[in-house]
Amino acid sequence: MAILMYWLGLLGLLFFTTTWAEPIKPEHVPEPLKPWLSWVTPERIELTCPFLYSDNQQQRCMWPSAVDLALTTKRGQFSFRVKVYKDSWITLPGDDQHWPLNVSVNQQTALVIDKDGLPMIKLLADKQAVDYLITGEFIWDNLPDNFALPNDIGLIKLHINGHDIATPTLRDGQIWLKESEHAQATPDQQNNVALQVYRKITDDVPLELLTRLVFDVSGDQRELNLAKVLPDGFIPLALNSPLPAKLETDGRLLLQIRPGHWEIDINARSTAELSELTLVQQQTDNNEKTAIWPQSELWVFDARPDLRVVEIENVSALDASQTTLPDEWKALPAYGIEQGQAMTFKLIRRGDPNPEPNQLSLTRKLWLDFDGGGYTVSDTISGKLTSGWRLNALPETKLGKLALEGDNQLITREPGSNKQGVEVRKGLLNLTADSRINGNIQQIKAVGWEQTFQSVTAELNLPPGWRLLAATGVDNVPESWVSRWTLLDLFLVLIASLATSRIWSIAWGVMALVTLTLIWHEADAPHWLWLHILGATALLKVLPQQGGIRQWLSYYRYAVFLLLVVQALPFIVTQVRTGLYPQLEFGYGDDNVYTPAPASMPATEPPMVGAANDMADKGSMPEDAAQQEEAMQQGVAESDSAVPAKRRQYAERLAKQAYSAASPIASLKTERIDPSAHVQTGPGLPEWHWQTIELSWHGSVDAEQPLHLWYSPPLMTKLLNFLRVLCLVILAVHMFIGLTTYHWRRFWPGGANLAMLVLLLPLCLASNNIYAVDFPDEKLLNELKSRLQEKTPPDCLPSCAQIQQMHVSINETELNLALTVHAYETVYIPLPAEAEQWLPNQVLTNGKSETAMVKMDNSLWLQIPPGAQQIQLRGPAPLLTKFTLPLPLKPKYTTVEARNWDVQGLRDNGIAETQLQFTRSRQVDNTVPTLTPSTIPSFVKN
Secondary structure: HHHHHHHHHHHHOOOHOOOOOOOOOHOOHHHHHHHHHHHHHHOOOHHHOEOOOOOOEEEEOOOEEEEEEEEEEOEEEEEEEEEEEEEEEEEEEOOOOOOOOEEEEOOOEEEOOOOOOOEEEEEEEOOOOOOEEEEEEOOOOOOEEEEOOOEEOOOOOEHHHHHHHHOEEEEEEEEEOOHHHHHHOOOOOOOOEEEEEEEEOOOOOEEEEEEEEEEEEEOEEEEEEEEEOOOOEEEEEEEEOOOEEEEOOOEEEEEEEEEEEEEEEEEEEOOOOOEEOOOOOOOOOOOOOOOOOOOOOOOOEEEOOOOOOEEEOOOOOEEHHHHHOOHHHHHOOOEEEOOOOEEEEEEEOOOOOOOOEEEEEEEEEEEOOOOOOOEEEEEEEEEEEEOOOEEEEOOOOEEEEEEEOEHHHHHHHEOOOOEEEEEEEOOOEEEEEEEEEEOOEEEEEOOOOOOOOEEEEEEEEEEOEEEEEEEOOOOOOOOOOOOOHHHHHHHHHHHHHHHHHHHHHHHEEEEEEEHHHHHHOOOOOOOOOOHHHHHHHHHHHHHHOOOOOHHHHHHHHHHHHHHHHHHOOOOOOOOHHHOOOOOOOOOOOOOOOHHHHHHHHHOOOOOOOOOOOOOOOOOOOOHHHHHHHHHHHHHOOOOOOOOHHHHHHHHHHHHHHHHHHHHHOOOHHHHHHHOOOOOOOOOOOOOOEEEEEEEEEEOOEEOOEEEEEEEEEEHHHHHHHHHHHHHHHHHHHHHHHHHOOOHHHHOOHHHHHHHHHHHHHHHHOOOOOOOOOOOOOHHHHHHHHHHHOOOOOOOOOOOOOEEEEEEEEOOEEEEEEEEEEEOOOOOOEEEEEEEOOOOOOOEEOOEEEEEOOEEEEEEEEEEEEEEEEEEEEEEEOOOOOEEEEEOOOOOOOOEEOOOOOOOOOEHHHHHHEEEEEEEEEOOOOOOOOOOOOOOOOOOOOO
C-alpha cells in the first residue's frame, strides 16, 4: 500500500509541473532573437495590395487603366497605364497574327516575349506600388476583322480612321472592329408576337382546366384579339393577367399588349362530365389584330385516383423534361395536342377502394435533459397523406408547438379520446412539431406518432457526462460502448487477462480483465503495449539466467514500459479532468455550445380557446359541449408540477376569460377553430450540440416500434473515469514491480524506485523551452517568421467599403451613374456594370479619369483609396429594348431620373433590389380603346 501511495504521489507531482506557453507576439520578441528580425521578415509587398472590400484574403496586385486604341487601315497604336504592387507579367493587346511592335514602358524600350501565344512584358514593383505607361503599335496591310485584347482590361476607347466608336464589340476575348459600329442590335420595331399555350387538366369534380398563355411581344403597344381560348364545355373562373385583358361572352380574349415577356393564366371548370377534350381548330385571317394561334399545344394531366381512375387515349405522350413546360408541371404526364385533336378519357373505375398508404418520412432530434428527466423533441414530418387527415401523437409525447407549412397550428384533442394532434387538410405534408417526453428515458417509442413511416432517422444529443452504453430497436449500429467491441477486441482482452493470470496469479488476471475492459475503447488509452510487456515477461521466465538474449529482452521490456508510461500519463490527466469537468471532454469548439435552461424546461399546454363567432346556437349548452368544455379546462389544469404557480394561474385566468366570452356554446369541433385563437408556443428547443448519435431505421417503422437506450449518467461516468485511472496505475505499478523483481533488487533494493524516478524526470521537464542565444534552431525561427509576417485583418471587415448613394440618369442616348462611396481601406469594389448589358466608356473618380480598373467575370471592378469618393460612370444608353443594371454592392439610397424608359427594381424610400431593369417606353396609341371589365360567373365548391 505504501508503494502504491508513493507512485500516486509521483504522478500527482507530474500534473502540477505542467506549464503552458503563450504564443510569441511580434512586439514581445526576446532580446536574443531581435538580431534575427531582418532575416526572418523580408519585405512582402503583396501585403499592401488592394483587397476585396469584404475579404482581405482576396488581393489583386496589378491594376490596368482603360486602353486607348487608335486604328487605321495600315497601322494602329495603343496606350494604357498599369499600376503594379509587386513584380507582374502584363498581357499586351494583340496575338500571333497581330503582334505589338515598338512597345515602350515609360518611354523606355520594353522586352516583349511570347507566353502561351500572347505578347507579355514584365513590370517590376521595386518594393512599392509603381505606375507605368505602356505604348505600342501595330502594322498591317488591311484593318483586321478582330484581334485579341487582355481579358482584364476594363474599358476600351476605340477610334477607327478618326471616328470614335462608342460601343466596341467584344466577344471571346477579341475586339471585332468591323462590327463595332453595330455592336448591339437596334430595337426591333416590327410588331411580332410569339405565343405558346400550355394547359393543365385536373381530374377533379368538376373537371378543372388551367390555361397558361406565354407571350413574347415586340413593337408598339396595341390590341390583340385572340379567338376562343377555352375548349367547348368550360366556363371561366378567374383571369390572372399583368396586361389589360378582357374575356368576351363568346370566349374571345382581348389584350392590350406591349413589348416584353408576359404570362396569362385562365382558370376554368367544366359544365358537365366530359369523356373527351378537343382542341378547337383556330381560324386565322389577315387582320393584324388577330394573333396566330400555335398549331400544337402542350397538355398535362393531374390525376385524382381517390375520385376516379382513367386512361388517356388518342394522344401521344411526351417527355416533360424535354419540353418548355413550366417547371412546376414537369412532374406530371405530358401530351402533345394538335389543333382539332381530342384527348379521350377511358373510365377504369370510380373512387379508390384501396388507397395507397400514407407515404411519410420522419426526422427526429432528441435532446436529453441535463438531469435525465426526459427528452425535448423536434420532429419534421414530410410526404404524402392519403388517408386519416389527422395526425395524433402517442400518449407519452406531450405536444408543445406544431406548425404546418411554417404556420403555427392549434393543438387539439380528438373528440372522445385524450389524443393530442392536429387536423391536416392537404395531401402534401410539411409539418414540424416540438414536444416533450418525460419519465422513463431508457424505453421510448421510435416515432412518437400514431402513424407508420416509410423512412425514419433520428439524432440523439446527450449532455456532458452522459454516455450511451447500448441501444436496441434501431437498425443501424449507433455509436455506443457495446457497439464498439469487435471479436478482435474481445480476443485481445481475454488473451492479455489469461496471460496475466498465468504469469502472476488469478487475482491479477481478474484485475487485468477489469482494467482492459474499462480502458480499451477510451480515446488515447494504451492498448497493445500490455501484450509486449506480457510476452517479454513470459519469455524471461523460461530463458536461462545467463545469456545475451535475456539481457536484450530485459532492455526491450523496460523500453516498452517507458512507452506505456508516456502514453498513460496524458490519458490519466484526461480521465481525471473529464471526470471532474465533463464539459471539457470534447474541447472548447464553437459547436459545443449548450444552454441547459431550454432543455430542462417542461412543456406546458396553453389553453385551447374556441371561437365565439362560430357558435351557431345561442340557447342552452348541450351535454356534449359541456363535456368538451370540461375536458378543455382539465387540459389547462394538467400542467407539469414544475411550472411556476403564477404561470398556471395566468393560464387558468386566460382560459376562463375565453370561455366566458364564448358562452353559451352550441358545439366545438376541431374543424371550426378560430384562426385568431391562441396557439401553443412549445417547450423551446435547446441550441446545444455536444455528443450526437445518429439513429436510423431501414424500411417502414410503425407506432409501436420500441427504442431501448441504456445510459451511463454523469455520476456513474465520473466514477468509471476514476476507476480507470486507479486500475491502470495499480496494474502498471504491479507490472513494474514484476520487472524489478528478477534483476534490480538483486543488486540494489532501492534501484527500482530510483530507475522509475529517472525515467519520469524528463517528463517533468518536458514543458520547459530551451532557447539557443547564439544560433536559434530552425523551428523557432520559422515560428518567429510566420508570426511577424502575419497580417492582421482590418477591423472594418466584412465590409470595408459601401456605396452610400447612387443617382441614375438615363435618356434615349446616354446613361450616367453618380456614386458616393465610403471606404476605410484601399480596396476594390464591383461597379454597377456588366459586359453583356452595359459598360461605360468613361469612369471618373473625384473628377479625374480612373487609372486602376479591371474586368473580372464580365463585371467591372474599381480600386478606391480610403475616404469618401465621388465616382461617375458615363456611357451611351444600350440600343436594346430591355436591359438590366446589376447591383452587386447595393447602394443604401438610390434615385433614378429616366426619360422614355420604364424602371423596375426600385422600392420605396430609395431602396433598390439586386438589379435595376430598364425597358424602353412606347408612346400609347390613343386609338386603342380602354378595356372595360367583364363579369365572370361565380362558382362555389364544397
